[in-house]
Amino acid sequence: MKVKESEYLKLKKPILEKLLEKLLVSYEYASILANDSKSTNYRVSKTGTSISEDGTLSERGFCVKVYDNGKAAEYSFSAIEEDTVDAVFDEITKRLDTLGKTLPDGVTAFRFDGVEDEKLYINESTEYEVDPEEKGDNNIIDLLTRISEKGRAYDEKIIDCNVAFSYQKYSKMFLSKNKDLTQNVMWSCGHIVAMAKDGEEVQNSYKPVSMLGGIEVLDTLESKLEEACKTAIELLSAQPMIPGEYDCICEPDVTGMIVHEAFGHGVEMDMFVKDRAQAKDFIGKQVASELITMHDGATVIPQVATYFFDDEGVVAHNTTIIEKGILKTGICDAQSAMHLGVAGTGNGRRQDTTRKAYTRMTNTIFEAGTSKVEDMIASVKYGFLLCQASSGMEDPKNWGIQLMVDIAREIKDGKLTGKIFSPIVLTGYVPDLLKSISMISDRIEAGGTGFCCKGDKEAVKVSDGGPYIKAKIRLG
Amino acid sequence: MKAKILASLKRLSIEEYMIYVKSYKSTQMFFVKKSLDCKRAENTQIYNVNVFRSFEKDGKKMKGNSSVFVYDGMTDEEIDATLSRAYLAASFVCNPTYEAMECTENKFLTMESDLFDYTLEKCCEKISQALFAEDNREDAFINSAEVFAYEVGVEIISSTGIDSGYIKRTVSGEFVAQCKEPQDVETYKDFRYNNLDCESLKSKVRKTLEYTLERAKATEAPKAGKYRVIISDSYVGNVFSYYSERAQAGYIYAGYSTFEVGQNVQALDAEGKVAGIKGDKISMTLVPTEPLSGEGIWQRDLELLDNGVLKTYYGGLRFSRYLGIEPTGFFGCVNVAPGTMSVEDMKKEPYLWVVNFSDFQMDDFTGHFGGEIRLAFLYDGEEVRPVTGGSINGSIIDSQTTMHFSKEIQRSADFVGPYAMCFEDVPVAGA
Numbered sequence: 001m002k003v004k005e006s007e008y009l010k011l012k013k014p015i016l017e018k019l020l021e022k023l024l025v026s027y028e029y030a031s032i033l034a035n036d037s038k039s040t041n042y043r044v045s046k047t048g049t050s051i052s053e054d055g056t057l058s059e060r061g062f063c064v065k066v067y068d069n070g071k072a073a074e075y076s077f078s079a080i081e082e083d084t085v086d087a088v089f090d091e092i093t094k095r096l097d098t099l100g101k102t103l104p105d106g107v108t109a110f111r112f113d114g115v116e117d118e119k120l121y122i123n124e125s126t127e128y129e130v131d132p133e134e135k136g137d138n139n140i141i142d143l144l145t146r147i148s149e150k151g152r153a154y155d156e157k158i159i160d161c162n163v164a165f166s167y168q169k170y171s172k173m174f175l176s177k178n179k180d181l182t183q184n185v186m187w188s189c190g191h192i193v194a195m196a197k198d199g200e201e202v203q204n205s206y207k208p209v210s211m212l213g214g215i216e217v218l219d220t221l222e223s224k225l226e227e228a229c230k231t232a233i234e235l236l237s238a239q240p241m242i243p244g245e246y247d248c249i250c251e252p253d254v255t256g257m258i259v260h261e262a263f264g265h266g267v268e269m270d271m272f273v274k275d276r277a278q279a280k281d282f283i284g285k286q287v288a289s290e291l292i293t294m295h296d297g298a299t300v301i302p303q304v305a306t307y308f309f310d311d312e313g314v315v316a317h318n319t320t321i322i323e324k325g326i327l328k329t330g331i332c333d334a335q336s337a338m339h340l341g342v343a344g345t346g347n348g349r350r351q352d353t354t355r356k357a358y359t360r361m362t363n364t365i366f367e368a369g370t371s372k373v374e375d376m377i378a379s380v381k382y383g384f385l386l387c388q389a390s391s392g393m394e395d396p397k398n399w400g401i402q403l404m405v406d407i408a409r410e411i412k413d414g415k416l417t418g419k420i421f422s423p424i425v426l427t428g429y430v431p432d433l434l435k436s437i438s439m440i441s442d443r444i445e446a447g448g449t450g451f452c453c454k455g456d457k458e459a460v461k462v463s464d465g466g467p468y469i470k471a472k473i474r475l476g
Numbered sequence: 477m478k479a480k481i482l483a484s485l486k487r488l489s490i491e492e493y494m495i496y497v498k499s500y501k502s503t504q505m506f507f508v509k510k511s512l513d514c515k516r517a518e519n520t521q522i523y524n525v526n527v528f529r530s531f532e533k534d535g536k537k538m539k540g541n542s543s544v545f546v547y548d549g550m551t552d553e554e555i556d557a558t559l560s561r562a563y564l565a566a567s568f569v570c571n572p573t574y575e576a577m578e579c580t581e582n583k584f585l586t587m588e589s590d591l592f593d594y595t596l597e598k599c600c601e602k603i604s605q606a607l608f609a610e611d612n613r614e615d616a617f618i619n620s621a622e623v624f625a626y627e628v629g630v631e632i633i634s635s636t637g638i639d640s641g642y643i644k645r646t647v648s649g650e651f652v653a654q655c656k657e658p659q660d661v662e663t664y665k666d667f668r669y670n671n672l673d674c675e676s677l678k679s680k681v682r683k684t685l686e687y688t689l690e691r692a693k694a695t696e697a698p699k700a701g702k703y704r705v706i707i708s709d710s711y712v713g714n715v716f717s718y719y720s721e722r723a724q725a726g727y728i729y730a731g732y733s734t735f736e737v738g739q740n741v742q743a744l745d746a747e748g749k750v751a752g753i754k755g756d757k758i759s760m761t762l763v764p765t766e767p768l769s770g771e772g773i774w775q776r777d778l779e780l781l782d783n784g785v786l787k788t789y790y791g792g793l794r795f796s797r798y799l800g801i802e803p804t805g806f807f808g809c810v811n812v813a814p815g816t817m818s819v820e821d822m823k824k825e826p827y828l829w830v831v832n833f834s835d836f837q838m839d840d841f842t843g844h845f846g847g848e849i850r851l852a853f854l855y856d857g858e859e860v861r862p863v864t865g866g867s868i869n870g871s872i873i874d875s876q877t878t879m880h881f882s883k884e885i886q887r888s889a890d891f892v893g894p895y896a897m898c899f900e901d902v903p904v905a906g907a
Contacts, residue, residue, distance in 0.1 A: 008549075047730045048571040048794070052543040053524075060547040061520060072513065078520040079548035095517040099503050099597045103512055104608035110511040137542075137565040159731050195732065195841075200744055200873055202732055202841040240869070243700040243905030274508050274620045276652065276662060335514070354518050356506060393835030393848070397654075397662045400865065402834040402848030423839070425867040425905060427848050455650055456666060476700070476846075476867045476905020 002125040003184040006036035006171030008060060013173065015082055016062070020175055022089045027066040029115040030176065033311055034062050035353050037170035040132070044144040045162040046152060051137055056459060057168045061353035064092055065312075070111030072335060073099075076354040112338050117178045120315070124308040125184040128214035132167045132188065135215045140165055147222050151194055154229040157236065159202070161229070162193040165218060168461070174313040181313055187304040187461065188217040189449045192225055196232035203235035203422075205406070206388065208449035210463065212302040231388070231407065238422035241408060243476040245428075247383030249376050249468055252445035254386045254405055256464035259294060260364050260452070261392030262401050262430045263287075264464070267296075267321055267330035268347075268359040273339045277396035279330060287327045288434035293367040294322040296331050298346060303463035304448035305362035310334075312348035312357050319345050325435075333359040351458045358454050366466030369440025376439045376470050377411055384408035384475065385416060386424065399430035408475065428474040441468035477523055478633065481546055484555040485527075485635075490563055492528035492576055492635045496770060497521065499629040503600040507621045510608075521548065525559060529566035530573060540569030574797035577772045579637035585767055590672050591625070591645035599625035599672065603647045606674035610681040616688050618681070619662060621651035630768065638772040646670055646889075653684045655692040663688045663832055663850070668889045676887075687831055690862045691851040697865030698828055698854050698906040705868055705902040706822055706829040711836045712881075713891030714845075716810050718872045719760060721840040723780055725791030725799050732841065735786050742784030742876050755878045756815035757783040762790065762807035765889065769805025777811075778804055812893030815881025822882065822898045829853045829896075830868065843873040849904075866906035875899045 016032050023030035039057035043050045064075045075092040100109060132140065144163045151161025167188040174181040189210040196203050207224035211217045250258065271277035279287075288294075298307045298316035309315050312334040319331050332340070333348030336359055349360035377385065388406035395402065403426040410419040446465025453459050478497065485493050504516040526543040542565035544558050586592070591599050604623045611618045624647065631641035648668040655661055665684050667677055707715070719741065722733035735741045742758050743750045759782050764775035771793045779787050789801055796803035823829070833847035846869040854863045881894035 045730070047726060049540070049569045051565045051569055052526075053545050055522075055524070055545075058545050059522075060549075072515075074514065074516040076516070076518040076520055078522070081549060091519065092517075095503075095519075095597075096515065098595075099517055099600065100505060100512055100515045101597075102601045102605075104605045107507065107510050107512060107604075107608060110508070110513050138568045141568045197731070200734065201843070204841065240903065241905075243869075243903065274652070275654075276619060354500065354502075354520055356504070356514060356516060391835070391837060395834055395850075397660065400834060400848060400850070402867070404837065423842065423844050423846075423869070425846055425848065425869055427865065427867045427905060455664060474905065476869050476903070 029067040039168035063353040122181040194228040194232040205231035255466040257389035260464040265394030266396035269330040269332040270336040270359040289437040296364040314344040378414035436472040439470035497631040537573040539573040540566040585642040587644035616655040616685040619652040619654040623649040653688040694862035694864040703828040708896035725795035759813040761811040763809040765808030773805040870902040
């Protein structure tokens with residue numbers, strides 16, 4: 001089934017076209033992004049049940065972008081009717097004209113030359129099997145409750161089992177002089193968090209599922225319950241890591257965090273514009289092992305960051321960032337592309353229509369290799385299998401790594417010993433880690449239950465992943 | 477729109493509800509080096525409606541709720557359909573029943589701030605000028621910055637008679653300082669003020685430029701081992717979240733935390749046994765950053781810890797009702813009493829003073845804290861040198877009886893308390 005177009009946006013389209021027409025008289029370029037998005041979160045745990053629309057992802061809103069004598073400006077609003085077009089237009093021109101009249105000493109407004117606005121028409125929808133709204137809130141809650149109760153009964157050390165499902169169904173419309181774009185997208189996610197307690201210490205284990213589609217994502221969630229409970233209990237007896245550099249095998253979610261946090265952020269080309277990314281000086285150079293080929297793009301895989309055009313009206317791409325270890329290019333939003341004199345890659349994304357567009361990742365992965373996971377583990381004399389990525393922070397300027405994983409499983413003479421260490425901080429220099437990759441598994445896994453931020457804000461949905469990788473990594 | 481929502485609730489015979497209206501006006505400026513790259517303005521409004529439904533299940537009284545958004549321009553039919561869907565959903569939410577939030581006092585406040593003396597455009601321009609005022613060095617400079625001026629209006633209307641609200645203004649933003657020699661490095665900082673606090677921002681920029689210069693000189697990572705670790709600035713506030721989170725009614729009700737009122741929670745070891753406190757004792761007050769919580773609770777300061785002893789639990793309506801305590805809402809600011817050592821006293825013995833992490837994490841469940849070191853000063857008893865790289869991996873449960881806080885204090889929108897704190901024997905993964 002294809003996701004249906006928003007009736008609300010269909011109604012607003014002629015009104016927005018009128019506003020656009022007026023804006024194009026006053027400015028050399030004008031566009032309008034309209035969003036009708038609904039996202040609902042369902043949660044069940046020992047402490048209770050909740051069903052609520054998501055405040056970050058749900059909205060009906062509009063963002064106007066103009067270039068005024070080359071100067072970029074935007075205005076966000078949430079209401080417009082046939083009889084308020086003139087008032088909205090007046091408010092836009094008045095407020096944008098007033099702002100920035102006085103700039104700090106030595107600061108000037110940047111002027112962009114000739115905004116590209118090629119003729120383009122898109123009206124596309126993603127597919128799903130079962131719409132969560134049709135499945136019904138009662139059936140969703142029943143399923144989550146069953147899994148949560150089963151988890152809580154697993155062992156007396158399990159103090160809670162938080163089970164959640166969320167989805168977002170959105171329609172976006174982008175209008176400019178030459179563009180008339182509409183897309184209708186739905187993704188869904190679920191997760192289990194098993195919590196175990198011993199004394200003052202509480203440990204948890206997180207098992208996610210995500211897909212481009214509907215409630216069918218939950219078909220595989222329950223199968224992850226036992227592992228979540230078992231791991232949470234195991235973590236209660238984990239030992240602290242002895243700092244050092246080790247041979248490590250990374251599970252796909254840890255690979256995904258390396259792909260996304262350690263390297264992906266460094267090839268966001270708005271960072272090139274600001275001279276904030278070392279990658280700018282490494283285009284055409286080796287940055288990773290020859291085994292590594294890396295992609296980002298809304299069309300790379302069908303996942304939570306799949307779309308047909310970005311929030312600046314640029315068609316979605318599949319960008320090959322690293323090819324056999326050589327850095328080929330970065331990813332780019334439209335305005336950064338104008339700064340750099342390159343083409344946009346469809347990576348201009350906004351948290352919502354009240355926020356600016358930045359260069360953002362979408363679905364980011366390493367390609368698969370040829371090794372078998374069991375052969376990779378067997379090849380390690382002493383090292384660790386790294387599991388359950390928990391958090392990471394980018395450092396495009398210095399390519400420093402800060403990643404945290406919950407579990408390091410000890411490997412001795414090619415075999416898992418059953419001993420586990422936690423928590424684990426991965427540090428080092430990104431190209432050193434990527435160049436040390438010596439084996440890659442023959443299958444990839446990707447997921448996208450979390451959000452990516454720019455600094456500490458601007459949350460957007462992304463997915464990442466890849467194969468199991470073997471690398472030398474400094475652990476602490 | 478409020479009238480349309482109330483009429484729909486009446487038509488649908490929904491007896492218990494809370495309507496939350498939030499309006500945003502903002503101006504935003506984005507700078508790259510010495511250029512204004514983009515400017516933005518905003519005028520938006522959201523309507524969130526939380527509907528409650530009481531019912532019985534297996535002989536027990538239950539109350540479910542579900543919240544939805546209603547948008548400007550929706551017809552009466554669309555609002556009815558949205559709210560009736562939410563009301564149906566509430567019947568599947570099986571939570572033990574609890575009393576609704578009663579109306580204590582209805583009023584509309586304008587939060588005091590000198591930001592109301594200017595237009596939002598002027599606020600944005602003035603804070604931008606303060607930001608760039610210190611950007612006049614040859615050796616370090618502001619690479620890029622974002623500046624926001626917000627006016628947020630909140631209004632809460634409930635079936636129990638609450639009809640209150642407030643308006644507040646803030647300025648906030650972030651900047652990146654860069655130094656190119658002897659190596660190219662940068663430091664990220666954010667800021668948030670409830671007043672036009674230009675002098676605080678100037679000081680922050682000046683200090684950040686100085687630290688960035690130091691980081692440019694740092695090339696080596698500390699050797700792996702255990703160190704006397706000092707942390708300072710905003711990271712100190714993050715550590716105290718371990719105590720404020722674990723005293724939340726939600727954590728207590730769920731059994732995630734075993735903190736007990738009257739217990740010296742700072743003296744607990746990993747097994748939950750009481751040990752003696754050799755370091756500084758924590759006295760902590762929670763301070764609201766909004767006068768009215770999202771559940772319609774008028775908020776006031778709350779004493780949480782006195783010399784390590786937990787004075788009360790706190791939290792939102794449902795869990796507070798379950799625990800039989802007064803609902804307080806949540807708090808945006810933590811106020812901690814200063815300690816007994818000056819920063820200079822802390823620096824008399826060998827130390828690793830981390831002034832900048834790439835991302836400092838405090839895990840409230842496990843008690844672990846740490847992060848990758850962007851810049852630290854290492855004193856080995858003979859000389860002080862800047863270091864970078866490696867990470868610290870500490871445990872508040874292991875450290876809480878021996879940690880010390882500085883006499884010097886820091887102030888920000890979310891933390892007022894010691895400028896620095898010191899931990900003994902913290903594992904560091906280094907070179």
